Amino acid sequence: MMGQESSDITSRDLKPGRERFLAEVVSGLRKPKKELPSKYFYDERGSHLFERICALDEYYIPRTETSIMKAHIEDMAELIGPHVLLIEYGSGNCEKVRFLLDHLHDPVAYVPIDICAEQLLYVTQELASEYPKVEVLPVCADYMSSFELPVPKRSSDRVVVYFPGSTIGNFDPVPAKHFLEHVARVCGPNGALLIGVDLKKDPAVLHRAYNDKEGVTAAFNLNLLQRINRELNCDFQLEWFQHYAFYNPWESRIEMHLVSQREQTVHLNEVTISFSRGESMWTESSYKFNLDEFEQVAMAAGFKVEQVWMDERHWFSVQYLVTT
Numbered sequence: 241m242m243g244q245e246s247s248d249i250t251s252r253d254l255k256p257g258r259e260r261f262l263a264e265v266v267s268g269l270r271k272p273k274k275e276l277p278s279k280y281f282y283d284e285r286g287s288h289l290f291e292r293i294c295a296l297d298e299y300y301i302p303r304t305e306t307s308i309m310k311a312h313i314e315d316m317a318e319l320i321g322p323h324v325l326l327i328e329y330g331s332g333n334c335e336k337v338r339f340l341l342d343h344l345h346d347p348v349a350y351v352p353i354d355i356c357a358e359q360l361l362y363v364t365q366e367l368a369s370e371y372p373k374v375e376v377l378p379v380c381a382d383y384m385s386s387f388e389l390p391v392p393k394r395s396s397d398r399v400v401v402y403f404p405g406s407t408i409g410n411f412d413p414v415p416a417k418h419f420l421e422h423v424a425r426v427c428g429p430n431g432a433l434l435i436g437v438d439l440k441k442d443p444a445v446l447h448r449a450y451n452d453k454e455g456v457t458a459a460f461n462l463n464l465l466q467r468i469n470r471e472l473n474c475d476f477q478l479e480w481f482q483h484y485a486f487y488n489p490w491e492s493r494i495e496m497h498l499v500s501q502r503e504q505t506v507h508l509n510e511v512t513i514s515f516s517r518g519e520s521m522w523t524e525s526s527y528k529f530n531l532d533e534f535e536q537v538a539m540a541a542g543f544k545v546e547q548v549w550m551d552e553r554h555w556f557s558v559q560y561l562v563t564t
């Protein structure tokens with residue numbers, strides 16, 4: 241019976257298709273300062289490389305966030321309250337949410353949202369059989385796409401969004417505000433957001449986190465070109481692009497780039513893009529906040545910061561926001 245139930249899981253598929261992927265890549269490469277959209281990092285190999293990044297010594301985010309969660313989970317569960325509908329943006333391998341589900345008071349349903357369909361379906365089937373009391377309702381979508389919130393069989397007391405890992409840092413300030421406004425609408429009055437927010441710190445620590453010794457982050461960055469080659473039938477020569485990541489203190493962000501090592505041209509269907517030597521494609525930003533700055537963004541989007549938990553070094557924060 242259990243097997244039958246879990247095989248009923250289907251994801252609502254709103255994944256951007258090939259046409260949209262191509263259009264976004266072409267428009268980014270036609271800008272005077274070339275850029276590529278970071279959400280496309282996460283194909284099957286990209287998701288796997290990201291998991292390897294999360295296990296690196298230099299990449300302090302997952303372990304710091306986990307230590308904060310472990311130290312304060314009882315308080316968090318108390319604040320969140322019983323019978324919630326829990327939504328997670330960018331659920332990935334659904335590893336972090338297990339700990340939360342283990343401690344929440346009788347959660348009604350879990351809605352994982354992710355752009356990587358393969359991983360989403362596989363992982364959520366497993367999760368559903370491990371948590372038979374929680375209705376698992378996956379949605380395959382881009383963060384910003386508006387989707388109809390699946391309606392669970394049992395009614396919930398409130399909607400809570402979980403957004404760990406400081407993925408909020410990938411948005412530029414204006415889109416970050418729009419995303420939080422979107423979240424505030426999704427969770428509605430009496431809703432809440434449990435969010436991981438990476439904090440400003442010694443730039444040397446940040447630099448190491450995005451320039452690991454083993455080159456996993458470099459492989460993750462370059463995998464975007466491999467994916468574009470494969471899915472959009474393009475001819476990027478990977479050996480002629482180099483991973484370059486640095487902290488920009490004026491903008492409070494890590495910038496990841498892929499820099500052309502020589503003059504070259506690349507073809508995307510009928511479009512030809514030329515690169516000069518040293519020219520860069522900006523592939524990702526990862527903003528770092530201080531508490532006041534983040535509070536300003538949250539308030540502008542319709543949230544009140546109810547509680548902030550941090551590690552001893554104040555490298556990372558987990559924050560509980562409620563809709564106003």
Ligand code: AVJ
Nearest residue numbers: 293405406407410457525526
């Ligand atoms: C998943 C967006 C939080 O910005 O730190 C890790 C992605 N990029 N190493 C981050 C990432 C390079 C990560 N986020």
